[in-house]
Amino acid sequence: MPRLWTLLESELARQRGHLFPWVPVVLAIGIGAFFSLRSDPSAKQIGLAFCVAIGAALSRRFVNETLQIGLVCIGVFAAGFGIAGVRAQMVATPLIEFRYYGPIEGRVIAIDRSSSDKPRLLLDQVVLQDMAPDRTPHRVRVSLHGDQRWIDPEPGMRVIMTGHLSKSPGPAEPDGFDFQRHAWFQSIGAVGYTRIPALVLELPTDGPMWARARHALSERVQAKLEGQVGAFAAAIMTGDRSAIERETLDALRDSNLAHLLAISGLHMGLLTGFVFASLRLALLLVPVWGLLWPVKKLAAAAALVVGAGYLGLSGGNVATERAFVMVAVALLAVIFDRRVMSFRALALAALIVLVLRPETLLGPGFQMSFAATTALVAVFGAWQRSDVSQKIPRVLRPVAAVFLSSLIAGLATAPVAMAHFNRFAEFGLIANLIAVPAMGIVVMPSGVLAALLMPFGLEGIGLWAMEWGLSWILTVAHQVSSWDEAVKLVPSPPASVLPIGAMAGLFCLLWQGRLRWIGIAPAVIAAWIWVGATRPDVLIAHDGGLVGVVTDQGRALSKAKGAGFAARIWLENDGSALSQSEAASLWPENTGIQHVSGKRALQGFEGCHQGEVVVSNQTLPELRCLTFDASILRHTGAVALYRDKSEWRAVTARHRKGVRMWHGDVPEGPENQRLTGLLRTDQ
Template identity: 45%
Template sequence: MRISKTLYGMVHDLVERQRGHLFSWVPVCFGTGIGVYFALKFEPETTVYALCCLVSMVALLIYMRFREGLAILCAGLAICLLGFCHMGLRSQMLAGPVLEFRYYGVVEGRVIATDRSASDRMRITLDQVRLDGVRNPPAQVRLSLEGDVPDIGARVMTTAHLMPPQGPVEPGGFDFRRHMYFLQIGASGYTNVPILHRAEGAAPWLAALRARVSDHVRSALPPRSAGVAAALVVGDRAHVSTDVLQNLRDSNLAHLLAISGLHMGLFTGVVFSLLRLVLNLIPAWRLHVPVKKIAALGALAAGFAYLLLSGAGIATERAFVMVAVMLGAVLLDRQAISLRALALAALIVLIRRPESLLSPGFQMSFAATLALVVCFAALRGWRGYWHHPAWLRWCAGLVLSSLVAGLATAPFGAAHFNTVSHYGLIANLLAVPVMGFVVAPAAVLILCLEPVGLGWIGYWIVDLGLAHILGVADWVSHWPGAKAVVVMPATHVLGILAFGGLWICLWQGRGRLGGLVPIICALWIWGQTDRPLALISQGGGLVGVLTEKGRALSRDTARGFVARNWLAHDGDSAHQAEAAGRWPAGDHARIFTAHVETTAGALKIQHVIGKTGQASLTSCSPGTVLVFSVAAGDLGDRLRAGGCTVYDPRTLRDLGSLSIDREGAVTSVRQVTGARLWSGAPPINRQARF
C-alpha cells in the first residue's frame, strides 16, 4: 500500500509540474490514437468503437471530477481513444468503389486535375467516370498520357489500361493503395492513344480559375522559371522540368516548390506588413483605429484566397491553419507564435484530415515549426542575444533557423525519401532569403500592379529571384557528394524518433533531456537495419537478391518503379541496368537463377520470365523457389507436387510482394498490412465480356 501511495504521489507531482503546458500534448495524444488505428492489421468492429467511446467518456468524467494528478492522464487516454474513433469514422466515410481487375477498354470522364508522374509523363485525374462493362466504376481514376493535355473541366474519352491501386513494393514499404484510398482514386493506368474530347463540360469554378492563372503566369515568364512560378502560385507542378526538380531535391530546396508554411507565412507576412505600413501612414487611423488587427484581418483574407487558389492541398491547408491561428492570436492580443498556437493548428489539421499524420509533409512541417518555436523561445530568454547588433542577430537567426529546421526534418526526409543532402544548409542560406525578400514581395506587387497593366515589373523581379534560386540549386546539386542515399528504417523507428523529439520540445524542466534516450535508441535500430535477402514483386515481374555488390535484379528495364524503390530502400544509388548486371548468372532461356545463403542453408531462387521461360522449364529440384511472371497453370501444379515453391501472378495477387529474410522466412505484404478497408474492397460488379 505504501509503495502504491508513493507511486501515486510521484506521478501526481510529475504531472502537476507541467501545469500550464499540458495543452501542447493534446494533438500528441490525438495523433497517437490515429497512429494506433493505422498500426492494426484488422479493421475494428463497431463494438470496438463503442467500447472506446464508453471508456473515453468515463475517463473524461474522472478528469472533470478531480482535474489533477492521474485524472490528467485519464484525459490523455480519452483523447487517444477519440483520435482512434475519429480516424475510423473518416476511413468509413471515404470508402468507395475500387477496381478489382485489370481493365482495358473505353474510359470516359471529366478532367478535374493535371499533374506529372514520377516517369515524367503528364497525368490527368477524372471524375464522373464511365467504364465499358463496369456497373459501379470508381469515383475517380488517374491516367498517364502522351501528347496534349486536355483542359480542366473537359469531358474526354480514350482507350486505356487500368489496374487496381497497387500495394507496397515490398513488405513494410510505403502503402500506395492506402494513399490512393484516402485520395478516393479507385484505379490508375495509362493510355497511348489520343484523347478525344466529348464536350467542354462545366469545370469546377475554382479549378478553372487555377488553370487560367497558371497559364497567365507561365506566359509572362521565361520557360525555365515559368513552371516554378506556377507551382508557387497555384500549386501546378506539372510544368516543372525533371532536371530542375532533381536539382532542387539534391540541394534540399525541393520544399520551396510545395506551398506550405514557408510560402503561406511569407505571403501573409508581406501582406500584413504592407497593410500595417500603409495604415500607419494615415495619422487619424494610426491614432484611433486598431491598425495591427485590421492588418491581421487583411492578411487572413489574403491567406484564405491563396489557399483556394493553390488548390487547398493538405500541405497548404495545414499551413493556412497555422497562419490563421497565429493571426487569430494577434486579434485576441495573444502571443502569435507559441507552442499553444502550434498545438491548436496541429489539432485542427488532424481533425480535418487525420490521415495526413502519416504524410511526410505533415511530419516535416510540424517538426520544423516546433523545433524553431522552442529554439527561439529559449533564445529570447538569453540576455546575451540582445547585446549584439541587429544585423548580427538577423544573420545568426537566419543560420540558426536553417540549421534547426534542417536537423528537425532530416530524419523524416531520410526515412521517407531515402536521401540526405549534405549541403542543404548552404543551399537554404543562399536561397531562402531571396524567396522571402524578393520573390514573395514581388508576388504581392504583381497583385497590386496587374489591374493597371504594370504587372510586368513584378514578373521581372520574380524572374530574377527564381533565376537565383534555380542557379543555387543547380550549382550545389553538382558538388561532389551532394546527395547520399540511406537505408529504409523499420516502421516503428520514426515513431520512436518522433516521441523523443516531442519529449525534448514539450516537456518542461530538466526531464526533457530524457527524450535523448529514445532518439539514440531509434538511430541505433536504424543503423542495424537488415535488408531482406530476396524480394519478389507483386505479379512476379521482378526478383531482387542481395549480393556482396548490392541488390541484383533479374531484369534491366521492366518494373522500373519497383526497381528504383528497392534500390533506394537498400540505400543503393545504382540504376536498374547496373543492378541487373550484378545477377550471378546470365539469361538462360529467360530463366534467371540465384542462390542465397540463409541460416537454414542455401536457397535456390529462379525467375521464369514469360512463356519462353515456361516452355524451357520441365522440372526443378525440391526446395527451389520459382517465380513466374505469367500464370503457371498446370505446370505450376506439377512443380509444387515435386516439392518446389511456386509463385505466379495469380497467387501473388492476394499475397502482394514478398520478402525472404536471412532465416529463410517468407513475409508477404498481406501479412504486414492485414485486412484493412484499403487492402481489399468488395469486388466491383463486372458484366461478362467475350
Template identity: 50%
Template sequence: MRALGVLDQLLQFQRGDLFPWVPVLFGTGIGIFFSLRFEPGVAHYATGAAIGMGGWMLLRRGDRQDGAVFLGWAVLVVVTGFTVAGLRAQSVAAPVLSFRSYGPVEGRVIAIDRSSRDRLRITLDQLRLGQIAPGKTPERVRLSLPEGAKVPEIGVRVMTTAHLMPPQGPVEPHGFDFRRHAWFQKLGAVGYTRVPVLTIRPTSRGLAVDQLRQRLSGAIRSRMPRATGGFAAAITTGDRSGIPQSALEALRASNLAHLLAISGLHMGLLASFVFGGLRLLLALAPPLALRCEAKKIAAVGALLAASAYLALSGAQVASTRAYVMVAMMLGAVLLDRRALSLRAVAMAAMIILTLRPESLLGPGFQMSFAATTALIAVFGGIQGGVAARGPRWMQIAVGVLLSSLVAGAATAPFAAAHFNLLSHYGLLANVLAVPVMGLVVVPAAVLALCLAPIGAAAPGLWVMDLGIRWILFIANWVASLDGAQGAVHMPSAGVLPLIAIGGLFLILWRGRLRWYGLPVLFVAGLLWQGAQRPPVLIAPNGGIVGVMTEDGRTLSRAKGHGYAAERWAENDGSLRSQAEAAALWPYLQRGSPTLASLPGKTMSLQVGSPARTLIHVINKTAAEALIRCAAEDVIVSAKPLSPKGDCLVFDADALRHLGSVQMQSDGRWVSAQDVIGDRLWSRSGP
C-alpha cells in the same frame, strides 16, 4: 494509487503546458488504427467507447488528482483519435477496380499533375468506363498521358481509350502502401493512355477555384521561361506540373525542394508582407492612422490575403497547417494576445488530424510539424540571446542560419526515412536561397497578383524570374558538388515513432526529465543503424526479383518494372542504377536440374541457409515448359505455373493474393498481405 501519486507530482511542473500533448495523444490513437492488421468492427468501437468511459470516470474522481485527470483525458483523446480515423476511412469508401481492363474512359477532369517520371497525368471523376456497371465504377481514376499531349482544362468532360488497373500495393512488404494512399483520395484505378484525350463537353460548374488556379498557373508560365515559370506557378497556385524534372532533381539534391511546397515560409512571408504593407499605407495617412487601429486593420487584411492564398494553393497539408498558424497569429493580434506559441502548433495539428487523419503517416505532415515545433522551441528558448544582439543585418543573418540549421536537423530523420536521401550541403543552399525567396520572390509574387487585374503584372513577374533564377542556380551548383547527396537505408517500423517521441519529450516536457528524450533518440538511431534489408525481394506481379549480395542488391532484369527497382534501390540506400544492379546477377543454370530442362529466359542464384535455388522464370515459353521442380527450388514468375514437386512457387496467381514478398534473414518468407492484413484498402485489387 501510488503510481497516480507519482504521476500527480510530475504533472505539478507541467501546469499550463499540457495542451501541446493533446495532438500527440490524438495522433497515437490514429497510429493505433493504421497499425492494425484487421478492420475494426462494431465490437472494437464499442470496446473503445467503454475504455473512453473509463477515462471519463477518472476525470470525475472526487479527489481530482492531476494524475487521474491526465490519465482520463489521455484515454479519451487516444480513443477519439482512433474513432476519428475509423470514421474517416469509412467515409471515403468508394468502389475500387478489381481487375485490369482496357477500353473507353469518359469523365470530368478535376486535377492535373506530373509523375515522378515527368509524365503528365489527369484525374477524372463522374466516370463512365466501358462495360463496367455504374455500381462498380470507381469514383476517380488517374491517367498518364502520352508525351506531348495537350493539357486539358479543369472541368471539361473528356474521353479516351485507356489501360486501367487497381492501385498497387507496396513493392515490398514494409514499404509505402499506395493502395492506402489511393483509398483516402477515392482513387479507384490508375492507368495510362496512348491515344489523344478528346474534349466532348465544355467546362462544367462546381470547380471555379480549381479553374482559376489553372488559368493563373497558365498565365504565369506563359510569361516566363519554363523552369522559372513552373517554379512560380508551384509557389503561387500549388501546380507543379510545369516544373522540368531536371529542376526538381536539383532542388531535391540541394535540400531546396521545400521551397516548392506552399508552407509556413510562403504563407508567413505573404501575411507579413501584406500586414507590413497595409500598416505602412495607413501610417502615410495620419488622420486615418490616428482614428483607427492600424495594426488590427492590417491583421484583417493579411488574414484575407492568407485565406485567398490557401484557396488558390489547393489546401494541402503544409499550406493548411501554415494557414492555421497564420490565422492564430493574426487572431492574437486582434485580441492583443501572444501571437506564436506551441499551443498554436498544437491547434493546427488537431485541426489537420481531425480533417485528414491519414496525413499523420505522410512526410508532409511529419516534416512540416517537426520543423515548426523545433523552430518555435529553439527561438523561444534563445529569445533575447545571441540572435538578438549586434547590428540588424547580423541578427537577420544569424536568424536565417539558425532557422535553416534547426529546421534541417528536425526534418532530416523524416526526410531520410521517407526519401532515403541526405543532402550534405543543404544548409549552404538554404542560407543562399531562402533570403532571396523571402526578400525578392514572395514580395514580387504579391505585387504581380495585385497588379494582374489591371494587366500590369509584368514588373512583378520579371522580379520573380530574377529571384527564381538565382534559386535554381544555387540548386544546380550545390547538386553538382562532389558528394552532394548520400543514401540511407530504410529504417525498421518502430524507428520513426521513437524519433517523434524522443523529440517531442525533449521539446514539450518541462523540467530535467525532458533530457530522457535524448536516450530515446539514441536508441532510435541504433535501431536504424542496425536495421537489415531483406535478402530477397519479389515484386507484387513477379516481374522482377532482387537479391542482396556482398556487392549490394542485384536484380533479375536490366529493363522494365522500373518503379519497383527504383524503390528497392532507395530503400537499400543505394545509388546504383537498375542496369548496374542487373549486371551483378550470377547465372547458375548448369547446377540446377530444373533449369537445365527449361527453354527461354530464366535467371537463378543461390539464396538462404540452407541454400535454395531461386529461379525467376521471365517469359511465357519457359513458364509453359516448367512442369517439374525440386524441393530446394524457389520459383518466381509473372505467369501462372503448376509444376509438380515440393518447390516453393510465387507465380501470378499466388502473388495476386500475397502482393510483394520478401525473405527474412532467418529464411522465413513474408508477404505484403501478412503485414497489411485485412483492411478496407487491401480488400480490392491485387
C-alpha cells in the same frame, strides 16, 4: 508505491499550463493505432471508441487532477481511433478488381506529373464501359503517354480516352509504403495510363472553383515567364506543380531546396507578413487614419483574408493548412488583443489537420512540416528568453536568424527525409543560406505585387523581379546538386524507428524540467535499430514480375526492363545509386533462384531442384522447391525472403499490412499448400 505516485503527481503538476501541446500527440497515437490494425474494426468498435471518449470527458470532473490527465489521454486516444475509422468510411470508393481496358470518360479535377515525368489527370464523374455506376470508382488517375499534343487539359474539362485501369498496386515490399491506402483516402479507385490521344468532350463549364482559378493563374504566370522559372513561379503562387520537370525537382531535392516548392510556413508567413506590414504602413501614412482607426487590427484582418485565399488557391495541402492555422491564430490574437503562444498555435494546427484528414499522419508532408515547425518554435523560444541575440550586432541578426532556422529545420527534418526518400543533402544548409533570403526579399514581395497588378494587366512588373529571384534559386539548386557527394544515400529504417524517434524528440521539446532529457535514450535506441537493420536477401514483386537478390556489389535484379516502379523503390530503399539496368547486370548465374517471367519462359522451364526458389508471374505446376507464382502472390502480395542458415524465412505484405478496406478483395485461405513446410513464415 505511494512515494512513486507522489513523484508522478508532482511531475505532472510541474507541467500545468504546458499540457495542451500533448493533445495532438495522443490523438496521433490513437490514429496510428487504427492504421496499425491488420483487419478493419467493425462499426460497433468505432462507436465504442467514441463512447469511451465521451465517457472519459464526462467522468474527469469526478476525479483528482492526476487522474483527470489520464482520462483525457484515454479519451483523446479513443477519439483519434474513432476519427480515423469514420474518415476511412467517408472516402470509401469502389475498387476495380480486374485489369480494365476500354473507354475512360471523366471530368478533369487535377493535373500533375507521374513518377515517369508524364502528365497525369485526376478524373471524377467517371464513366466506364459496361460498368454500373455503383461499381464505378469515384475517381481515377490516368497518365498520358504517347503523342498528346491535341489536348491541353484544364480543370472542369470533360475528356475521353482509351486506356488501361487497375487497382492501385500494393506495397513494393512488405514494409514499404502502402500505395493502396494512399489512393483510398483520395477516393481513387483505379489508376492507369493511355497511349492513345485523349479527346475533349466538353470545354470547362463547371468544376471545382479553386482548381479552375489555380489553373487560370498558373497559365497566366507561365505565359509571362517561360521554362522552369515560370513553372517554379506557378508552383509558388498557385500550388500547381504540373510543369515542374523531373530534372528540376531532383536538383531542388538534392540541394535540400524542395521545401521552397511547397506552399508552407515560409510562403504563408512571408505573404501575410508582407501584406500586414505594407497595409499597416500605408494606413499610418495618412495621419487621420492612423489616429482614428485601429490600423493594426485592420491590417491583421486583411492579411488573414489574403492568407485564406492563398490556402484555397494552393489546394490546401498539409503544410499550407498548418501554416494558415498558425498564421490565423497569430493574426486573431492581434485583432483581439491576446498574447500568441506558439506551441499552442502549433498544437491547434495539428489538431485541425488530424481531425479533418487523419491519414496525413502517415505521410512525409505532415511529419516534416510539424517536425521543422516544432523544433523552430522551441529553439527560437529559447533564443528569445536568453540574452544571446542581444550579443549579436543588430545588422547581423537577420543573417543569424536565417542561419539558425535553416540549421534547425534541416536537422529536424533530416531523419524523416532520410526515412521516406533515402537521401540526405550534404550541402543543404549552404544552399538554404544562399537561396532562402532571395525568396523572402525578392520572390514573395514580387509575387504579391504581380497579383495586385494582374487585374490591370501589369503583372509583368512584379514577375520581372520574381524571375530574377527564382532564376537565382534554380541556379543555386543545380550548382549545389552537381557537387561531388552532394547527396548521401541511406537504406530505409524499420517501421518502428520513426515513431520511437518522434516520441523522443517531442518529449525533449515539450516536457518541462530536467526529465525532458530522458528522451535522448529512445532517440539513441531508434538510431541503433536503424543502423543495425538488415535489408531482405531476396525481394519478390507483388505480381512476380521482378526479383531482387542481394550480392556483394549490391542488389541484383532479374530484368533490365519492366517493373521499373518496384525496381526503383527497392534500390532506393537499399540506399543504392544503381539504375535498373546496372542492377540487372549484377544478376549471378547460380543463385539458386529462378525467375520465370512470361508464357514463353514458362514453356522453356525445366523444373527445379530441392532447396531452390522459383518465382513466376504465371501459374506453375506443383514443384518440390519453394515456389512463388501468380496464384500464391495474388494472396501474399510482395514477399521478402531472409536466409536463416539452411532455410528461408518469408515476410509477406499480407502479414505486415493485413487486409483492410483499401486492399480490396484478397483471396481467402492459407497462402498455398506448396509453401507449407518449405519455409518459416513471420506472422
